[in-house]
Amino acid sequence: MSPPRRWPSGLAALLPPLAVLVLFLAAWEGLVRWRQIPEYLLPGPLRIAAALIESWPALYPSLLFTLAVTGEALLAAVVLGGGLAVVLAQSRWIERSVFPLAVVLQVTPVVAIAPLLLIWIRDVRLALIVCAGIVAFFPMVANTTLGLNSADHHLLDLMRLYGASRWQVFRWVRLPAALPYFLGGLRISGGLALIGAVVAELVAGSGGTASGLAWRILEAGYNLEIPRMFAALTLLSAAGVLLWAALSGLSWLLLHRWHESAVRREG
Amino acid sequence: MPPLPGPDTEPVIRLRGVEHRFAGGITALAGLDLDVRPGEWLSLLGPSGCGKSTALRLIAGLASPTAGSVERRLPGTHGRGDIGFVFQEPTLMPWATVEGNVALPLQLLGTPRAEIRARAGELIERVGLTGFERARPRELSGGMKMRVSIARALAAAPRLLLLDEPFAALDEITRTRLNDDLLALWQAQGFTVVFVTHSVWESVYLSTRIAILSGRPGRVVGEVMVDAPASRGADFRESAACLHTCREVSGKLAEAMR
Numbered sequence: 001m002s003p004p005r006r007w008p009s010g011l012a013a014l015l016p017p018l019a020v021l022v023l024f025l026a027a028w029e030g031l032v033r034w035r036q037i038p039e040y041l042l043p044g045p046l047r048i049a050a051a052l053i054e055s056w057p058a059l060y061p062s063l064l065f066t067l068a069v070t071g072e073a074l075l076a077a078v079v080l081g082g083g084l085a086v087v088l089a090q091s092r093w094i095e096r097s098v099f100p101l102a103v104v105l106q107v108t109p110v111v112a113i114a115p116l117l118l119i120w121i122r123d124v125r126l127a128l129i130v131c132a133g134i135v136a137f138f139p140m141v142a143n144t145t146l147g148l149n150s151a152d153h154h155l156l157d158l159m160r161l162y163g164a165s166r167w168q169v170f171r172w173v174r175l176p177a178a179l180p181y182f183l184g185g186l187r188i189s190g191g192l193a194l195i196g197a198v199v200a201e202l203v204a205g206s207g208g209t210a211s212g213l214a215w216r217i218l219e220a221g222y223n224l225e226i227p228r229m230f231a232a233l234t235l236l237s238a239a240g241v242l243l244w245a246a247l248s249g250l251s252w253l254l255l256h257r258w259h260e261s262a263v264r265r266e267g
Numbered sequence: 268m269p270p271l272p273g274p275d276t277e278p279v280i281r282l283r284g285v286e287h288r289f290a291g292g293i294t295a296l297a298g299l300d301l302d303v304r305p306g307e308w309l310s311l312l313g314p315s316g317c318g319k320s321t322a323l324r325l326i327a328g329l330a331s332p333t334a335g336s337v338e339r340r341l342p343g344t345h346g347r348g349d350i351g352f353v354f355q356e357p358t359l360m361p362w363a364t365v366e367g368n369v370a371l372p373l374q375l376l377g378t379p380r381a382e383i384r385a386r387a388g389e390l391i392e393r394v395g396l397t398g399f400e401r402a403r404p405r406e407l408s409g410g411m412k413m414r415v416s417i418a419r420a421l422a423a424a425p426r427l428l429l430l431d432e433p434f435a436a437l438d439e440i441t442r443t444r445l446n447d448d449l450l451a452l453w454q455a456q457g458f459t460v461v462f463v464t465h466s467v468w469e470s471v472y473l474s475t476r477i478a479i480l481s482g483r484p485g486r487v488v489g490e491v492m493v494d495a496p497a498s499r500g501a502d503f504r505e506s507a508a509c510l511h512t513c514r515e516v517s518g519k520l521a522e523a524m525r
Contacts, residue, residue, distance in 0.1 A: 154358040157329050162375040163347040172371065176362045258362045258403045
């Protein structure tokens, strides 16, 4: 038996991307100083860091707000998308009739739907969640459906041989077979939910609850506080990266014992 | 080894005039008559693409014939778990441990938990995988995966074991050892075996009876009874009788393919 596999952790794995990041920031700072670029065009990383600390009391609640909207939208997409996938996987006939509707929902840009939703839904926070949820919904449906339908045919034969019920087939074969696909969809949806939340907030503008990170960016832009704008942008990127890392970690936790995608190759 | 069933024994499986045509229009089997007698090791031997695997799926009830009849008369039938199936591939659940894979049929049949554990442990020991209960399939070699697959097929104590070229993908050393182990299990437990193969030597070494199938569409064109000592081993493998039977089977197979 082989030794237990670990998440590629430690300094060794983090060093190269960290080095690239530091180099990039240094070059940026150098360029800004050397060409004396005014701060209202492009502030240097140090100025942005200062702005971040300075406006932390205002930015932090906004970060929490945007993260909450993202999280709730993602949760809704997982529950509804996963649920719909289970329904679609019951028969090709259902899949063929319903799936195109999901595609329509996917290809219609959320920026275009957001104004409508903001009119229809009185509660702005709820409207934001719906917008972000719509964007995150499709990868969950598409991936989970694919996963549920990609169970090993011989395993399905085996289930028939033992007279397994529909539920037993689902519980023992289809669901575990779908897990890697579901988790792949979850990572995509996580990022999309954040984007959806920001886009919806931008559309809502000052008519919204005026409390998310996107609003902070707009607000800073109106006031020409470009460093502050960058500070909010940095927080947004950091939130996206953290979300992605958390979902990747979850995926690793659930798959590392058996799925090829999470197993380190030896030899 | 159970006594060889005579031709007059009531068969457990009876195929009459079976035809199977795929949706694409290819006819895999036509006019197939076949009896499987209790306790025997019957090999279906034929060129590839002759519908051997299809015949096995019909016997298992995983497919229905487009014409003709398939009768199953398994003594003490309770419907589920009477038939064990070993596919060409190990077909294991990659997410489950060796123990979980072996226990699957018992889980499906609603066996009590304590009994499942005991039975799975016993089966794992019988196929020589003790110590690997917690391992996942990807940590095992090809031969070990096949052993898990055999243990799983035997889990529900089937009356009939169907083997679809189970060791085709394995190296010869592993293959010979697994064949011997399977033979020992068959001798100890007295289930009936239908074994699909395209190896003449393997069919002679393992079976009590060999049915030779023609090329597509497949039907039985010849039959050879194998007269082998109770304990088959290296002696039989290298005996003149074995060689003689191999020659006879090869001759009939060549005729079938003409």
